[in-house]
Amino acid sequence: MFFSDRIKAMQTSPIRRLLPYADEAKKAGKKVYHLNIGQPDIKTPDEYFDAVRNFKIETIAYAESQGRTELRDAIVAYYQSWGIPYERNDVYITNGGSEALMFAVMAICNPGDELLVPAPFYANYNAFAQASLAKLTPITTKAENGFRLPSAELIEKLINSRTRAIWISNPGNPTGVVYTAAELEMLASIAKKHDLYLIADEVYREFTYDGQKFTSLGHMGDVLDRVIMVDSVSKRFSACGARVGCVAIKNKEFMGQMLKLCQARLCVSTLEQVGATGLYKTAKTYLDEVNKEYKSRRDTLYQALKGMDGVVCEEPKGAFYVMVKMPVDDAEKFIIWMLQNYDVNGETTMGAPGAGFYAADSGLGKSEMRVAYVLKKEDIVKSMTILKGALEAYPGRVEAIKA
Numbered sequence: 001m002f003f004s005d006r007i008k009a010m011q012t013s014p015i016r017r018l019l020p021y022a023d024e025a026k027k028a029g030k031k032v033y034h035l036n037i038g039q040p041d042i043k044t045p046d047e048y049f050d051a052v053r054n055f056k057i058e059t060i061a062y063a064e065s066q067g068r069t070e071l072r073d074a075i076v077a078y079y080q081s082w083g084i085p086y087e088r089n090d091v092y093i094t095n096g097g098s099e100a101l102m103f104a105v106m107a108i109c110n111p112g113d114e115l116l117v118p119a120p121f122y123a124n125y126n127a128f129a130q131a132s133l134a135k136l137t138p139i140t141t142k143a144e145n146g147f148r149l150p151s152a153e154l155i156e157k158l159i160n161s162r163t164r165a166i167w168i169s170n171p172g173n174p175t176g177v178v179y180t181a182a183e184l185e186m187l188a189s190i191a192k193k194h195d196l197y198l199i200a201d202e203v204y205r206e207f208t209y210d211g212q213k214f215t216s217l218g219h220m221g222d223v224l225d226r227v228i229m230v231d232s233v234s235k236r237f238s239a240c241g242a243r244v245g246c247v248a249i250k251n252k253e254f255m256g257q258m259l260k261l262c263q264a265r266l267c268v269s270t271l272e273q274v275g276a277t278g279l280y281k282t283a284k285t286y287l288d289e290v291n292k293e294y295k296s297r298r299d300t301l302y303q304a305l306k307g308m309d310g311v312v313c314e315e316p317k318g319a320f321y322v323m324v325k326m327p328v329d330d331a332e333k334f335i336i337w338m339l340q341n342y343d344v345n346g347e348t349t350m351g352a353p354g355a356g357f358y359a360a361d362s363g364l365g366k367s368e369m370r371v372a373y374v375l376k377k378e379d380i381v382k383s384m385t386i387l388k389g390a391l392e393a394y395p396g397r398v399e400a401i402k403a
């Protein structure tokens, strides 16, 4: 049967691809600590459930394609609390940040167009780009260098007539980088000079640690017509299954184009939007507490990783992931081996193979694994004991780490 070039170009998710091995381990009676996926075990605020319970209607009708007005207004109030000046008509509700990203790429890229993205990057960026036959051009960043951006000069060398946008995740998944105001100003001025969009994936905005001040691309007043802001309730309120996000920009023309995609998929779930409106009314103390919890999980994880012979990683400053270089040739093979062959008292651990977080065919990240610190501390401690033992016992262990 025939399949399109775009579907054939798409990769399976490195975050989910190895789940059948985890299922096998579970069938064999093992407990698996899932550090492969950014699914937090934090409780979703009561405001979500209360809003859904209190929504009394007889017909669950389609919502507006742009999103329910009360949710758009709640999000506008939230942005204003961050000093980001969006208004209702600048914000459309989407099925998670994922749909916002997919729509953004569809709206700005022809097949063959290019998007500059600091690598490593969130693995699904590959899939979102491939679905539009667009190409990701990596701006290579390194753990040794704190995943900082290179100079404007180096970035500009990567730009050509097919380049449409610079796409960042800030704070970064999977790097944990938090970009400085100076870095964002540099990107803003490159975007202006070369007439590019800036895709600002800020779904981890609340998760910065060690006193790092968060600066948004939404604070760059003179480029707001080219900043495509992408957001989500998934991580902020531990509501991944709600599938509610948004896209925002101060650009009527862009929103006019975006509306066609929103109308084609009719709307986002009415009930989930009601729940999400409740979430945006959650007291700020919830987010402060959650931030403290992730910081302490980060500390626990980083201490454990530092104690592992042959393991190299950078302390993440934001989001809830860390890229770990391990003394193995192929992290994917190691993860499968661990799920099949290694346990401590019937318990084992799963991470996500690092190669999928780099541009397809770049050959980078083979010895790396992304670890999500989304589990409570005692589970992180147990899963790190398992990882340490597995790395020591792995028959394929190598002494020198590769790229």
Ligand SMILES: Cc1ncc(COP(=O)(O)O)c(C=O)c1O
Pocket: 038, 095, 096, 097, 098, 099, 122, 169, 173, 201, 203, 231, 232, 233, 234, 240, 243, 244, 245
């Ligand atoms: C950087 C980043 N952007 C976007 C998403 C998509 O999130 P969702 O579609 O659940 O809003 C994720 C999910 O892990 C992510 O890590």
